[in-house]
Structures are given as structure tokens and as C-alpha cells.
Amino acid sequence: MSAPRLRRHNILVLAVVALVLCSVALPFRSHLGEAAAKISGAGPFLHAEEEALVGDACLQSFPWIDSALITFFEKARSSARESNLTASEGLQALHKIRWGKYPPGHDEVSLLYNASTARVEMEIVKTFKPNAAHKRPCILDVLRDAVQRHSAALHALLGGRELRLVIETEDFPMTSQGKRLPAFAMCWEQHSIDIPIPDFTFKCYPEAKYTNTSWAEMAALIDHRSQMVGWDRRANAIFQRWWRGGATGGVGPRRSLLPALVQLRKEGRDEAELGARLDVEDTEFVASNAARFEWVDTWCNSKYMLHTAGFSYSAALKYRLACGALVFKVPSKWVEFYEPGLEAGVHYVELPPYEHEGGDAQRYVQEAAPLIKQAVVDTLGGTEVPEIAANGQAWALHNLSEEGLSCYWYAAIKRYAEIYFDPRGEEAEKAEVAAQDDA
Numbered sequence: 001m002s003a004p005r006l007r008r009h010n011i012l013v014l015a016v017v018a019l020v021l022c023s024v025a026l027p028f029r030s031h032l033g034e035a036a037a038k039i040s041g042a043g044p045f046l047h048a049e050e051e052a053l054v055g056d057a058c059l060q061s062f063p064w065i066d067s068a069l070i071t072f073f074e075k076a077r078s079s080a081r082e083s084n085l086t087a088s089e090g091l092q093a094l095h096k097i098r099w100g101k102y103p104p105g106h107d108e109v110s111l112l113y114n115a116s117t118a119r120v121e122m123e124i125v126k127t128f129k130p131n132a133a134h135k136r137p138c139i140l141d142v143l144r145d146a147v148q149r150h151s152a153a154l155h156a157l158l159g160g161r162e163l164r165l166v167i168e169t170e171d172f173p174m175t176s177q178g179k180r181l182p183a184f185a186m187c188w189e190q191h192s193i194d195i196p197i198p199d200f201t202f203k204c205y206p207e208a209k210y211t212n213t214s215w216a217e218m219a220a221l222i223d224h225r226s227q228m229v230g231w232d233r234r235a236n237a238i239f240q241r242w243w244r245g246g247a248t249g250g251v252g253p254r255r256s257l258l259p260a261l262v263q264l265r266k267e268g269r270d271e272a273e274l275g276a277r278l279d280v281e282d283t284e285f286v287a288s289n290a291a292r293f294e295w296v297d298t299w300c301n302s303k304y305m306l307h308t309a310g311f312s313y314s315a316a317l318k319y320r321l322a323c324g325a326l327v328f329k330v331p332s333k334w335v336e337f338y339e340p341g342l343e344a345g346v347h348y349v350e351l352p353p354y355e356h357e358g359g360d361a362q363r364y365v366q367e368a369a370p371l372i373k374q375a376v377v378d379t380l381g382g383t384e385v386p387e388i389a390a391n392g393q394a395w396a397l398h399n400l401s402e403e404g405l406s407c408y409w410y411a412a413i414k415r416y417a418e419i420y421f422d423p424r425g426e427e428a429e430k431a432e433v434a435a436q437d438d439a
């Protein structure tokens, strides 16, 4: 995949800020757990049920994880089965991947039980420079949480064996079909075998500009804000801030869709066609246009939000959902790890697909407008947060808690271990046969 290295230079300044933000070790706290408990009325989420959230048992609290991973691992499994490389050769093959002249940014990480600490320890074995320095530590810290929380279960899984994995730190997946091992990447795409995992924004997101930009802090702020601003007090507006791009003319669907929407607003046709006014602005690269910048929690002042992919996936979906806004989502070929857990019509309103690049925006707006308008008309005059918006909010706050993220990483490591140690799936097959014999 020829993905752009252009951003490497642009992001240097940002990277310094991010490094300062992220250099503090991150012990886990559970704002989200508390928020989720409030929503589900399930009582103290972390303390009473902590046991149940460790090892395989966590999958019962987060059933979406296993089904998402089954899909994500399908190609990685068949790819491993066809390869005759050893796991360590497989890792070397990942290190040899080039985008143009450069290897995509990635780290090789080792997981190994240490008898003197009686814990599975995570060690960074090798680093290939990421496009933005803050992404590395922030992605790796989500895994660190998971290794800490699930140490005993990982020990049971690994025994004394060492497991090595590659975690990519770029915006696009890197590994094509036929490779012995997948990498773990920030998003999924059907032509790659890489496994998507939580991206850096769960620990730090410098563009958001808060003193603490971790998802835990931002979600707690957004959740509080949304409870303080009742649905009927929110603006009858469809909101989006995005980077369309200057000299390069934009990124992804936003390149053509934003101008079409701005035009609709300028011609004063937005309310008639969509049922609510459009509040859409280009905040330029990494939100550098200060006049148009909006704090993420103030996004929640609008009833409706539009979600589109960016350069590749867009990390903004979870904040939009956490607002308890009704989210209009344009499907994208770039998929985040948690998206299979969300259901169209239950957690968000799905719009028709739109080409990542080169779509006909005028025609698209005509096609999507009646769907948007119907949902707006159905919900605009209500006093309570509409059901779909409330579902989306509860989903994001509960299922993307530290417990959820750690459970996802644990389950992903478990599936990865199957192909790492046994590429042909013989152990899994034997277990299946044994289960059939028992039955």
C-alpha cells in the first residue's frame, strides 16, 4: 500500500507537545466505569465486578469483542496457514515492508512471563519511527493497561513462551495477504490482514487541546456536558468540524463533501433539505484555524452530527456518540476496531456509502438529504435524547471503558497467539475434534 509520508515533517511541533503530555506513566482510573454504572444502573462497575472482567470472563461483559475479532482474524488465519515461514521469519518480513523508501512506523513488542515479578512483562524490542511521535507511546500504553490487567490470564496462555507482535503506528494498515503474521494497526481494511486495535487517541489526542486529552478524561467531560445540556436546549443543527486540507485540496470524502455542504448552507437551502441548519467548517490541518476551532465538548451543543472518514479512518466517532447526539454516519472502507459492535439504526443513523475519493458530492447530498431530514423531523421537537442517540452514547461510554479496551487487546492477543504458535490451526482443530468426540 503506498501511503503518504508527507505528514512526517508537518507534525514535528505537535509531536513535542504530545510527548510531554504522554511521558507520564498512566495508571488506570475508571471514570468510564463510573459513567457506565450510572447509565446501566449496575452499581459500582469496577470494584464489585473486577474479577469478572479478567481473562476470558471479560468477554461475557463485552460480547461484541469476540464476534468483531472473528471477522478481523479471518484473513490473517488463512494467510498464516498458507505461509511456511516461522513466526520469527514472519516478524522479519513485517520489518521489511516499505512505503516508498521508508518502513511504515511500527514497534515490535515482546510479551514474556518473568518469574521474579510473577507477571507477564511487556517490552519494546524494536522501533521504526512513526509519522507523529506521540502516537507510539499512546498506542502502546493501551496495550500496557491490558497486559497489566490480564497478566494472570496471559501467563496461563503463554506459560514460559515468548510472544512477539508488531504494532503499527501509522494511519493505514500495512500488511497484505500472504504474510505469515499480521501487524496490529489503527484501522481495518479488507485488502490487508492487519488486526485493528485502539488507536493513540485513547491515551492522547493533542489536536483536541485539553490539558488532558485521554479518552477517559474527554469522555467523562463530554458525558457530563451532555447530561447538563438537555436535548431541547441543544441547537437544531447538524455539526461537523474537519480538516479539508489546504494546498492538497482535502482528504478523503471531506475533499468534496464539505464544499458541497458549505454551498448548501450558503445558498440557504440546508434547513429546507435537511430539516436543520448545517454547522460545518473546515478547521484546517490539526485544527490550526483558531477562529473556527471548537472544543470537543461544545460539539455536544448540537443535536445532530455528521461523521465521515478523514485521511483514512476518523477517530472522532466515539466523541460524537458520547455526546448523545444523533450521529449520521457515512460508511467507510477504513474501519475502527469497535465499529462492528455498533448497529446501524440502533446506535447511529447510517447514510449511503460514498467513495473515499472522487465521489459526486452533489448527487450524494441529494441521495442522503431525505434520510437525514426524516430522522431530524422525527426527533427535533422532542424533550428527551432520542433513543438511537442515547444507545450510541451508552455504547461508547460502556464498551470503550478501560475494561473494554483491555478485554479487546487480551482477546486479540489470544487469537494472535493461535496463529503465532500454530499457523496451521492444528491445536484449534484438535480441540474441535475432541469437543465433537465428547458430544
Ligand SMILES: *[C@@H]1O[C@H](CO)[C@@H](O)[C@H](O)[C@H]1NC(C)=O
Binding pocket: 021, 022, 024, 025, 026, 027, 028, 029, 031, 212, 213, 214, 216, 217
Ligand atoms: C489523563 O487522564 C487519565 C485518565 O484519567 C490519567 O490516567 C492520566 O494520568 C492523565 N494524564 C496526564 C498527563 O495527566
Ligand SMILES: *[C@@H]1O[C@H](CO)[C@@H](O)[C@H](O)[C@H]1NC(C)=O
Binding pocket: 084
Ligand atoms: C515455502 O513456500 C514456497 C512458496 O510459497 C515454496 O517455494 C517453498 O518450497 C516452500 N519451502 C518449504 C521449506 O516448504
Ligand SMILES: *[C@@H]1O[C@H](CO)[C@@H](O)[C@H](O)[C@H]1NC(C)=O
Binding pocket: 114, 115, 116, 117
Ligand atoms: C525480571 O524482573 C526482574 C525484576 O524486575 C528483573 O531484574 C529481571 O531482569 C527480569 N528478567 C527478565 C528476563 O527480564
Ligand SMILES: *[C@@H]1O[C@H](CO)[C@@H](O)[C@H](O)[C@H]1NC(C)=O
Binding pocket: 039, 040, 061, 062, 063, 064, 065, 341, 391, 394, 395, 396, 398, 399
Ligand atoms: C456494549 O456492547 C454490547 C454488545 O457487545 C451491547 O449489548 C451493550 O448494550 C453495550 N453496552 C451499552 C451500555 O450500550
